[in-house]
């Protein structure tokens with residue numbers, strides 16, 4: 001009988017704790033629902049299942065429905081940016097915030113969703129950093145919190161550290177907006193780049209405020225399957241095509257590309273591991 005009372009007391013304490021700590025509650029619910037979440041399927045196609053043609057990059061670039069961007073750059077300690085890399089960044093709507101050109105529309109859509117749902121402005125604490133700025137940050141903060149120069153994806157302008165009023169950093173999860181961003185950013189092309197419990201893969205502790213653009217349909221595949229960007233790119237076996245819903249994805253060396261004979265849109269991005277990732281949206 002005594003044992004049951006102890007257990008009951010423990011449950012009450014846990015319930016009270018979860019009631020007052022919104023961020024802890026979110027983490028518990030998110031973890032448990034993750035166990036039951038069904039990952040979006042991605043299937044490897046056999047060569048006979050798809051008709052491909054061979055094209056040069058210059059040929060593809062001349063096509064109106066083909067776009068070259070930097071959306072799928074993998075940047076970490078192992079795959080660093082070199083001096084040869086130039087981030088394709090510009091200023092977001094006269095805000096003084098610089099971000100990669102390919103993420104502007106997605107950020108605008110995510111910020112609009114936060115505004116509409118919670119009447120909150122989604123602010124950007126930190127976005128694009130030059131190599132010099134990263135070096136200065138590393139010098140002032142040390143390597144525990146700042147990445148080595150060349151190893152920070154902020155240098156691509158693809159990552160944003162976001163917050164809402166009164167709720168920044170770890171506290172972002174205490175806000176409804178922060179919980180919404182963490183649970184739904186994949187629908188806007190972003191991922192939580194350093195997820196909970198994946199430090200052994202990413203090398204960086206959980207950062208609920210650091211969102212990274214990868215685009216459609218990659219963000220949904222990564223988030224719904226509980227992957228990190230490292231694992232996702234590793235699973236994109238070179239020179240084959242994967243199908244995800246209405247998209248075909250292929251990772252190739254470049255020079256000449258194998259592309260589907262027919263597509264509505266094609267995006268090509270280098271992945272910083274020596275390959276390019278092709279994302280074809282079928283009609």
Ligand SMILES: [Zn+2]
Nearest residue numbers: 159160161210
């Ligand atoms: Zn960050």
